Amino acid sequence: MAEKKQRQVVISRSAANGIISYSKALHPNEGILILQGKVTRELVIIEGLVIPPFASSGPYYSGFSNFSLPFDNSYIGSAHSHPGGSNRPSLEDLNRGFYGAVSIIIAHPYEDSTIGAYDRDGNKLEIKIANS
Numbered sequence: 308m309a310e311k312k313q314r315q316v317v318i319s320r321s322a323a324n325g326i327i328s329y330s331k332a333l334h335p336n337e338g339i340l341i342l343q344g345k346v347t348r349e350l351v352i353i354e355g356l357v358i359p360p361f362a363s364s365g366p367y368y369s370g371f372s373n374f375s376l377p378f379d380n381s382y383i384g385s386a387h388s389h390p391g392g393s394n395r396p397s398l399e400d401l402n403r404g405f406y407g408a409v410s411i412i413i414a415h416p417y418e419d420s421t422i423g424a425y426d427r428d429g430n431k432l433e434i435k436i437a438n439s
């Protein structure tokens with residue numbers, strides 16, 4: 308059986324910078340952001356960030372209620388920080404439920420190279436930072 312091809316994630320330079328600076332500002336707590344952009348068959352394109360309403364965060368948990376979000380189909384996923392230094396999804400991340408098409412995790416020290424992207428099955432996706 309043919310394996311389903313995974314999407315590639317393309318994030319704008321300014322959105323990547325936004326995730327990096329937001330994560331640094333909240334460190335040592337986790338930060339969480341909503342990703343805005345569009346999803347095609349082959350790509351997840353991240354163009355902007357939204358700070359979620361009613362976000363809660365702490366050293367080991369960050370989250371928001373999907374129910375508090377207005378319906379908006381430009382919201383394509385979420386990004387959150389891992390102050391602990393691994394960008395793999397934690398058990399809580401997997402159990403919490405998945406929002407949108409992609410989950411971005413950035414690990415301390417919050418650099419381009421510590422950004423990871425995952426689909427709803429927990430598969431790691433290729434991520435590219437666009438220079439425009």
Ligand SMILES: [Zn+2]
Binds near residue numbers: 387389397
């Ligand atoms: Zn996490």
